[in-house]
Amino acid sequence: MQSNIDLRSDTVTLPTRTMREAISIAAVGDDHSREDPSVNQLEIAASEFTGKEAALFVPSGTMANLVALLTHCGRGDEVVAGSESHITNHEGMGAFVLGGLSVRTVTNDFKGRISLEELKNALRPEWPKTAVLCLENTHNRCGGSVIPKSEIKALATVAREHAVAVHVDGARIVNASVALELPVADLVEDADSVSFCFSKGLGAPVGSVLCGSRDFIEEARFNRRLVGGAMRQSGIIAEAARYALEHHVQRISEDHANAQWLYNELGQLDGITMDPAGCDTNLVFFELDPGIDGQKFRSALAENGVRCSGTSERRVRMACHLGVDRDQVKEAARRTAKVLAESIGRN
Numbered sequence: 080m081q082s083n084i085d086l087r088s089d090t091v092t093l094p095t096r097t098m099r100e101a102i103s104i105a106a107v108g109d110d111h112s113r114e115d116p117s118v119n120q121l122e123i124a125a126s127e128f129t130g131k132e133a134a135l136f137v138p139s140g141t142m143a144n145l146v147a148l149l150t151h152c153g154r155g156d157e158v159v160a161g162s163e164s165h166i167t168n169h170e171g172m173g174a175f176v177l178g179g180l181s182v183r184t185v186t187n188d189f190k191g192r193i194s195l196e197e198l199k200n201a202l203r204p205e206w207p208k209t210a211v212l213c214l215e216n217t218h219n220r221c222g223g224s225v226i227p228k229s230e231i232k233a234l235a236t237v238a239r240e241h242a243v244a245v246h247v248d249g250a251r252i253v254n255a256s257v258a259l260e261l262p263v264a265d266l267v268e269d270a271d272s273v274s275f276c277f278s279k280g281l282g283a284p285v286g287s288v289l290c291g292s293r294d295f296i297e298e299a300r301f302n303r304r305l306v307g308g309a310m311r312q313s314g315i316i317a318e319a320a321r322y323a324l325e326h327h328v329q330r331i332s333e334d335h336a337n338a339q340w341l342y343n344e345l346g347q348l349d350g351i352t353m354d355p356a357g358c359d360t361n362l363v364f365f366e367l368d369p370g371i372d373g374q375k376f377r378s379a380l381a382e383n384g385v386r387c388s389g390t391s392e393r394r395v396r397m398a399c400h401l402g403v404d405r406d407q408v409k410e411a412a413r414r415t416a417k418v419l420a421e422s423i424g425r426n
């Protein structure tokens with residue numbers, strides 16, 4: 080029987096044996112009352128990791144972003160975010176429905192970049208007032224691209240000139256930091272707040288964190304409760320996150336090397352065009368030629384034991400993560416080549 084190779088996302092990882100051991104001895108308490116030692120320790124570790132004064136553990140990346148927006152904005156304020164950002168494409172409803180916020184988009188180019196000129200034109204002092212600029216790093220839909228510190232600084236400078244706060248959706252900020260060989264704290268120095276996920280490249284089962292100034296996080300704590308994200312003995316999951324932060328950061332370079340290998344290998348195949356963004360981190364994107372049916376291609380690949388995802392009908396994403404090693408990535412490339420050859424033959 081063929082082995083299954085799951086490249087749909089870096090969220091599909093399962094906790095390792097040693098992570099499970101750490102979970103099994105986690106000290107826990109009631110986090111509502113700030114009495115969970117594992118959560119408290121995780122929040123201290125996350126604030127040090129990002130160079131911010133304080134941190135707040137939340138169940139998901141979506142909630143981390145939502146709580147950040149609710150905290151930066153008053154009702155009726157405007158959020159400016161990239162046209163390809165996760166916040167705009169996959170979470171926007173939360174800001175509208177729960178926050179009474181409008182989300183205005185500025186164009187992300189193929190590398191996830193935002194033009195300073197367009198940003199300047201998008202920020203407004205009133206009716207509605209822009210309260211926060213959201214940046215995403217790495218940029219998921221733009222090839223998992225890294226946004227360098229110089230770019231964050233330039234955008235943050237414009238935002239600051241307009242009295243607008245800066246939030247970084249750093250669901251995969253650890254990937255950016257590893258790729259740039261720059262500590263996370265350095266990379267997000269110019270942001271007022273940053274969120275990141277433990278459940279993606281870091282390989283923990285659940286959880287994200289929002290980091291910022293002490294006052295900001297105090298207010299965020301209230302907003303987390305408002306949206307139902309305050310948990311009880313959440314040390315059980317916080318301990319897995321803490322383990323991931325201690326043991327899984329440096330190994331992310333293996334995922335990047337595997338993804339680069341896959342990007343180069345698939346680039347030699349007929350029937351697809353590799354993403355112009357290239358492969359900065361762990362995500363590999365390609366576009367199927369117009370004659371190939373995306374749905375059928377993905378199904379045929381799944382029948383061959385390789386699962387992938389897509390951001391549109393013909394755009395395919397493959398994610399490398401701690402659940403797949405180089406041999407499995409090579410095998411996935413071999414099966415992709417086979418399915419692609421058959422798909423071209425059929426059309």
Ligand SMILES: Cc1ncc(COP(=O)(O)O)c(C=O)c1O
Nearest residue numbers: 139140141142165215219248250
């Ligand atoms: C860039 C980015 N931000 C936020 C999220 C949301 O994370 P979660 O799935 O934990 O809600 C994701 C999820 O894929 C993401 O890619």
